[in-house]
Amino acid sequence: MRRLCLLLAALAAAPAIASDTVNIGFELTAEAAACVPTLSNNGVADFGRRSAGSLSANSFTQLGTRELTLTIACESSTALAITSRDTRASSVRVGEDADRGIGPRFSANGGFNVEYASRLFGLGLTAENKRIGSYAILINAAGITAIDGNQSVSVDMAGSESTTGGWSQTDHYLMPATESYFYTFVKKGTTVPQPVSTVNVPLQISVAVADKLSSSQIVKLDGEAVISLVYL
Numbered sequence: 746m747r748r749l750c751l752l753l754a755a756l757a758a759a760p761a762i763a764s765d766t767v768n769i770g771f772e773l774t775a776e777a778a779a780c781v782p783t784l785s786n787n788g789v790a791d792f793g794r795r796s797a798g799s800l801s802a803n804s805f806t807q808l809g810t811r812e813l814t815l816t817i818a819c820e821s822s823t824a825l826a827i828t829s830r831d832t833r834a835s836s837v838r839v840g841e842d843a844d845r846g847i848g849p850r851f852s853a854n855g856g857f858n859v860e861y862a863s864r865l866f867g868l869g870l871t872a873e874n875k876r877i878g879s880y881a882i883l884i885n886a887a888g889i890t891a892i893d894g895n896q897s898v899s900v901d902m903a904g905s906e907s908t909t910g911g912w913s914q915t916d917h918y919l920m921p922a923t924e925s926y927f928y929t930f931v932k933k934g935t936t937v938p939q940p941v942s943t944v945n946v947p948l949q950i951s952v953a954v955a956d957k958l959s960s961s962q963i964v965k966l967d968g969e970a971v972i973s974l975v976y977l
Contacts, residue, residue: 748973780819780974788813801956805842805878807850808952812885815946817974822893822940824977826908826929829882831922832969836867838876838955849881849951854916859883859951863926864919869967871958878954880968884918884928885947891930892943899933900941908975912936920948920972927975938977 800806817825831837839848839860846858848865859865859881868877886902903912908927913936918928932939958964 748971779821780817780823780825780976782815782817782972782974785814785816800954800958801843804956805840805953806956807842808954810851810949810951813948813950815948815972816943817941817946818943819941822942824929824938824940826927826938826975826977827920827946827972828924828927828975829920829922829970829972830924831866832971833867833869833967834922836869836876836967837862837865837879837922838867839865839879839953840955842953849879849953851881851883851917851949851951853883853885853949857917859919861919863921863923866922866968866970868952868954869965871964873958875958876955877958877964877966878952880950880952882920882970883949883951884920885949886918888945888947889930890945891939891941893939893941898939898941900930900939900944901933901935902928903931903936904928908977910936912938920970922970924973929977 841847842850842858848858848860850856850858864881865879866881868879870876884902889900889902891898891900901914902918903914904918905912905927906925912929912931929938930941930944931937952966954964954966
């Protein structure tokens with residue numbers, strides 16, 4: 746199993762203007778099967794700059810969605826799955842935004858909020874030990890591109906609670922916070938795992954910051970998720 750470490754480091758609120766970024770890096774462990782994952786933009790999703798006044802005092806503030814691409818390159822075609830876990834799970838906090846949506850919001854499929862505990866990742870704590878909020882990671886399944894050997898292949902995504910299947914398709918492919926669910930690449934129109942030698946997986950990251958943090962200091966987002974590659 747190979748693992749990627751996703752690190753979120755953001756400045757969310759301060760008396761002065763601060764820079765908001767989500768930094769995603771990775772760590773690899775030795776593995777006999779040679780599949781190597783990398784992330785676009787050096788793993789940094791930039792949320793720009795904002796003032797303390799831009800955060801709501803009465804509801805969760807949606808910081809929006811940023812995109813990164815996970816690329817997996819294998820020495821030979823391999824059937825694999827991906828899963829993830831949260832190393833900041835105890836800091837998850839979820840609540841209503843100004844539109845009464847609960848959890849981080851994505852714009853896909855007409856827009857939706859993520860409120861399921863199994864799909865939410867923590868953002869760390871303030872200096873006063875208050876939970877900062879939560880974020881979610883969505884796979885943009887429609888944007889996945891894959892190569893098997895030297896030939897492009899059309900793939901769908903399917904999920905399962907076990908690496909042995911059975912695989913099924915769903916409306917949204919949200920990364921799990923507890924390695925309790927797995928996603929694999931399947932032949933178009935089927936639920937049969939498709940071996941790939943190279944695959945590009947668009948990821949969307951959406952953040953919601955809590956209200957009433959009452960911090961006189963900079964609030965630093967401190968999320969960390971570990972994505973694992975599992976060979977089938």
